Every structure is written in structure tokens, then in C-alpha cells.
Ligand SMILES: NC(=O)c1ccc[n+]([C@@H]2O[C@H](COP(=O)([O-])OP(=O)(O)OC[C@H]3O[C@@H](n4cnc5c(N)ncnc54)[C@H](O)[C@@H]3O)[C@@H](O)[C@H]2O)c1
């Protein structure tokens with residue numbers, strides 16, 4: 298059997314339908330293991346190119362550093378609070394999650410536990426199992442007419458709003474990062490202050506990611522603003538609602554009930570005081586645990602990891618500095634051209650690079666930033682030791698080396714096509730190199746310094762500065778021919794007759810050092826550089 302190129306470790310019981318997508322690819326070898334302690338994973342993670350898991354495995358700095366070959370972390374789910382994102386970005390490891398696949402499952406469970414609280418379903422079921430008939434003790438309330446306050450009006454928050462309206466509830470929402478039209482579309486009354494949401498809520502439900510801003514956002518002071526009739530739902534992450542404060546509010550009767558699906562420490566310790574509170578419904582992080590959601594997120598994550606590994610498509614990566622999304626796929630020919638221009642410019646500015654600027658002219662206003670990253674990727678590809686440079690860590694690597702970066706967008710004039718210009722500075726030198734896109738797919742190098750050229754960025758490119766005297770092209774051609782180097786394109790440009798000239802020569806293989814030396818000894822040659830374009 299031929300060896301497969303990429304090894305992927307899959308753990309945490311990712312749905313088989315997703316894993317089958319990886320197995321079906323001839324270049325991918327899949328190893329599936331159950332969830333294990335970190336120490337065991339660390340022993341072998343160095344042999345894998347990608348890892349896919351759910352929330353149970355913590356992808357720490359140590360994990361990422363031990364993964365010497367790791368290029369992709371796939372998360373079959375939404376929250377990536379179990380992944381050390383800054384370290385992944387620093388090391389150029391793309392983090393890909395599966396947003397959206399489990400949204401409805403979480404919202405449905407939230408309504409399940411909410412009705413459970415409103416109608417005492419768990420207590421009633423337990424009392425029946427115990428042989429009792431507690432009908433008079435278990436009177437509930439309707440949801441109709443009550444106010445649901447949604448904290449975080451993203452995907453799950455939006456589905457909560459739709460369901461709440463179907464129940465005849467009033468819906469208010471707090472999310473400072475979401476623009477007004479989404480509130481209008483979901484018929485959610487927007488509140489500007491968290492306190493207003495707390496004071497008006499009969500049901501408070503949190504659907505925010507766990508981060509420094511949201512950790513503990515519902516603590517004792519917030520709970521004290523709520524009505525005694527209120528329910529609190531946390532199906533987001535442990536820590537968004539402070540567990541101790543929630544326990545106090547429930548046991549003191551400050552609020553009527555709560556449901557929690559995600560905890561500070563998972564699994565929840567056996568002796569956790571939360572387990573003993575009667576008006577608290579606990580579920581063991583079940584929000585996404587439906588066959589539908591698991592299939593959706595597994596397929597989404599595995600497809601994206603396969604594409605990232607095999608084709609280098611990082612458009613689904615959440616840490617590719619804003620380069621994610623379908624738009625990136627459209628930008629591919631431009632990204633490739635920017636990378637090649639970065640390589641070319643770098644070869645012409647020896648020594649440490651101090652700045653790189655990108656100017657893009659064309660119709661795509663979103664292009665300059667990704668093009669800058671791609672140009673950096675090309676320019677810095679030899680400076681990162683152990684790891685490859687890519688769109689994920691390009692900006693980080695540049696900042697680490699003190700390289701100033703900038704980009705600019707220029708509106709095209711008339712029939713002008715798409716063009717990229719890079720300006721690189723380092724040591725005593727600075728250079729402008731330019732390229733254009735032909736027919737939306739093929740990049741050409743069109744400018745090197747002050748010279749207009751027209752050559753495809755392929756194979757190996759030689760940039761030869763020479764004096765404009767007769768016979769140079771012949772002599773260069775002869776030396777290359779004698780060395781068995783085939784010339785694909787030769788573009789000679791000059792600024793004035795008899796002045797300085799420049800040749801952009803595309804060749805099919807690298808030119809041996811002794812041939813470059815021989816070229817440099819020709820009296821009319823001023824400088825020879827070669828750049829690997831592939
Ligand atoms: N229980 C589960 O099994 C389960 C499953 C899926 C997701 N989750 C959790 O639910 C969270 C939400 O998922 P989603 O898909 O809706 O994410 P999302 O990114 O679509 O929505 C999150 C929303 O929170 C908002 N937000 C961020 N910080 C905020 C703040 N300080 N105040 C108010 N709003 C803020 C954002 O603007 C965004 O609209 C995830 O981050 C994850 O942690 C849990």
C-alpha cells in the first residue's frame with residue numbers, strides 16, 4: 298500500500314459520517330482514538346498533520362508545541378474556548394470550527410429545560426418514579442406573555458428568539474456587537490444595557506462565547522437585579538453565569554429556577570453543590586448532542602479540514618486574520634500572484650526586510666488585507682525555521698521581526714484590470730514590483746523596479762540587471778543552454794538605449810550556482826538573482 302501524505306488524529310467521538318469524508322480521500326490516513334488524558338495525546342501528536350476533536354480534549358499551548366507537523370485543528374462544534382488560539386496563530390496552525398451545525402439542537406434543548414422549569418417536569422417525573430402523586434404541589438406557569446431576555450443575539454440567540462415568539466413571549470435582546478437590522482428581522486426589542494435586560498427578564502438566557510469579557514458576566518450583582526419569578530438558562534459555557542452566585546440565588550429564593558448545560562469544570566464533580574439544588578436542572582453538556590447536530594458539525598469540520606490539508610484552502614479558518622470566508626476562494630488567483638510578488642521582491646531586497654506595503658487596484662475592496670498576508674507569506678517563507686509560514690501566522694511573524702506593513706485600496710479607472718503593487722524596503726534598498734491578473738485567473742509579473750516586463754510567475758525566475766549592449770541575450774542563453782537549463786520566457790526591458798536594462802527570465806529548473814557565477818563574470822552583467830516561484 299502506498300503511504301498516505303497526511304495523518305489526521307480524530308478523537309472525542311466525532312460522528313462517523315464526517316470521519317468517512319476524511320477516510321475517502323486517498324492522501325489522508327485517519328487514526329481514531331477515544332478521548333484520552335493530555336499526557337497520552339502529547340506522546341503521539343507530533344506525528345499528525347491535523348487533529349479533529351470536540352470539546353473534551355483541551356488543545357493547550359503544550360499540545361500545539363508538541364505537534365511539530367500540525368497544520369490544522371478542526372473543532373466539530375462552535376466554541377473554541379478549549380483551543381489556545383493565540384498559540385495556534387503564532388505557530389501558523391489554522392483553527393477550523395463548525396459554526397451553525399448544532400444551533401437548532403441547542404435552542405431546542407433550551408426550550409426543553411425551560412418548559413421543564415416552568416412545569417416542574419424533572420421533579421414531577423422523579424416523584425412519580427418514587428410512587429407519589431404530588432399534583433397539588435407542582436402547579437406551573439405558561440410561557441405565553443412572559444419576557445425572554447436573550448444575551449448574545451448570534452446564531453443560537455436568533456433561534457431562541459424565533460421559538461420564543463412562537464410561544465407568544467415578548468423577546469428582548471442585549472448584544473452590543475450586532476447591528477440593528479438583525480434585531481428588527483428577528484422582532485427582538487433591542488436593549489442597550491445589560492441591567493435593563495436583567496430587570497425585565499422572566500427568562501434570561503445566555504448565548505455568548507466564553508472570553509475575558511463574558512466570564513462571570515452574570516454574577517451576584519446581576520442576579521440580584523432579577524425578579525423572584527425569573528429563570529436563568531446557561532447553555533453556553535461554564536463561567537458565563539458564575540456557578541457560586543447562581544447556587545446562592547437559587548437556594549435563597551432570589552430567582553425561581555435555572556438550567557445549566559455547561560460548567561466551569563467538566564465533567565461536573567460528583568460532589569458539586571449544584572447537584573443538590575432542587576430548582577436547578579442540570580444536563581451534562583448535551584446542547585449539541587443530537588444525531589442531527591453531530592452529523593452536521595462532523596461533516597462541516599471534516600470537509601473543511603480535508604480541503605485545508607489537501608488544497609491549502611484556509612478560507613474556513615477562524616484565525617486567518619480576517620482572510621476567512623467564501624470571498625477568499627474567489628481571491629485565490631490574486632493571493633497566488635501576491636505570494637509570487639512577495640518572493641520576487643524579497644529576492645531583490647537582500648538583508649533584513651523593514652517594511653512591506655501592498656496596493657491593490659481593482660473592484661474587490663476586501664482584497665488588500667488578504668493580499669498583504671499573502672505577500673508576507675511569499676516574502677518571509679524562508680525566515681521561519683521549524684514551521685511553514687502561512688496566512689495564519691504571516692502578520693504575527695512580520696510583527697515579531699519588526700517589519701512594518703500597510704495596504705491600500707485603489708479604485709480602478711475605466712477598463713483598468715486588477716493589479717497588485719508591492720513596495721519592499723530593507724537595508725539600503727527599496728523596490729516596487731507589480732503584477733496583473735489576466736482573465737481573472739492568470740497572474741503576470743508586469744513591473745520590476747522601473748522596468749515594464751511581462752512574464753508568468755512560474756518555475757524559477759531569474760532577474761538579470763545588465764548594460765544595454767548588443768549580444769547579452771545570446772550570451773545568457775548560451776550559458777543557460779550549456780548548463781541544460783531550459784528558458785520558458787525571456788523578457789528584456791530597458792529605460793533608454795545604451796542604459797541599464799533588466800531581463801526577467803523564466804526557466805524550468807533552478808540554475809546551478811556555478812552558472813550564476815559564470816553569468817556574473819560577464820562584463821555587461823550587473824546583478825543576477827533567482828527566485829523560486831513554485
Ligand atoms: N451547550 C452546547 O453544547 C453548546 C453548543 C453550541 C454552542 N455553545 C456555546 O454557545 C455560544 C454561542 O454560540 P453561537 O453559535 O450562537 O455563537 P455566535 O457567535 O453566533 O453568537 C454569539 C453572540 O454573542 C455576542 N456577544 C459576544 N460578546 C458579548 C457580550 N459581552 N455581550 C453580549 N453579547 C455578546 C456576539 O456578538 C454574537 O452575536 C458558543 O460560543 C458556545 O460557547 C454551546
Ligand SMILES: O=C(O)CC[C@@H](O)C(=O)O
Pocket residue numbers: 351352353373374375376377399582584585586
Ligand atoms: O463537543 C460538543 O459536542 C459540545 C460542543 C458545543 O459546546 C459547541 O461549542 O459547539
